[in-house]
Amino acid sequence: MCQLLGMNCNVPTDICFSFSGFQARGGLTDEHRDGWGIAFFEGRGCRVFLDPLPSCNSPVAALVRNYPIHSRNVVAHIRKATQGVVALENTHPFQRELWGQYWIFAHNGNLEHFVPRLGRFLPVGSTDSEAAFCHLLAGLEACHGTAAPEPEALFDSLCALVPEIARHGSFNFLLSNGAWLIAHCSTKLSYIVRQAPFSVAHLADEDVSVDFREHTREADRVAVVATLPLTDNERWTPIEAGSAVLFVEGEALARRRCV
């Protein structure tokens, strides 16, 4: 299995603190050694850093850890390969363009005997994950035609598409188009919303703390989603298995059962 990390905020925020603990899971404190990747939205643009090396000794991860990129939506993934060889084309997150927006997807889980309904989005690599992403995009386009819907309408149609994939196995995923972040939990996924009054957080994977009072303004709001809680002194909310949460502006705006 893999590990997911996502962030959705109301102001551009750097993810260095969370990424620091997350990165350690890529071969150091955990076994996820088969590559990693992270996507940062900045305005309408998106940059994706990918490396088929373990994140704990990836020079690209060292850059990401030390270069504070400020983003309102981030999706990161550390891979433990189940389907598809360890190769760049099988490294999450995956990117496509739909409705003149970049879409980013990362998956933790394993889908057995899943045959995607492929329209105009075709997988480049050989993972079940990228196939599921292409299937979702084709389904969303079939629902909404040529114009991007509002986030809540999009969330509804996405949730309607999930069960036909999720019945093939575990399907925890993060999806973002830069305006919102959707997190679907099939087995394991938690989140935290940090907002005023801010306090001190301590990483679970490394002895590192940050005092968010020194780095935030009163109105800031940041949601962080992860396979396992990244800090050991804050209360994370588990997402119920079979449910999805829509995050907008750092807030858990909507929740749906996807069954």
Added chain:
Amino acid sequence: MCQLLGMNCNVPTDICFSFSGFQARGGLTDEHRDGWGIAFFEGRGCRVFLDPLPSCNSPVAALVRNYPIHSRNVVAHIRKATQGVVALENTHPFQRELWGQYWIFAHNGNLEHFVPRLGRFLPVGSTDSEAAFCHLLAGLEACHGTAAPEPEALFDSLCALVPEIARHGSFNFLLSNGAWLIAHCSTKLSYIVRQAPFSVAHLADEDVSVDFREHTREADRVAVVATLPLTDNERWTPIEAGSAVLFVEGEALARRRCV
């Protein structure tokens, strides 16, 4: 205007030497300060490093310069903005998926009053360049349907699409799908093919030399394409204005007039 750098090889090769001179043009030895990017194909996969900062002081460029990624096809770009603000979404190269392959495009030039024929590929940013890329992909798909053609057939149909764009202004570009590299010259573009017997090359932008005899095997062949020759002791071949060259396995395999 901008600067282009491309590489096509018959064995995975690192571009650190060429990139070193090229990077200096992003604000140090030249005026192209409005962002830069580089795409590396590795197998079917592709990773794109983008930075809206000038390449001469971009931490991402420092990484690329010092982390030897071995690739058979590379496309890089340093931007001097003409159309579209300086922003990540307007930073080249651009990426899309077609026929289950990643396609990478970078443009040097300026297109006036160009209205793209947009099908299913939509621009995310506001540059003439990304619009032209989307137009080309829609045209190629209209020509070849749902299956990727052989490189030479693709090259023919691409060359047939170029004039309707190039009549709007200067349209130097690099395009690759990871199997080949196509370079179109509208005003300025040169290339060199390095093969045995290898010798010493000296950068034009920095006092740096490399002895390729120490880094190559007899059968290696590497084509490098750039807006301006990157070395000052080798013979670069200018691509004739209005022509395109198809590079496969480090060789200039075909040439066409695109008029």
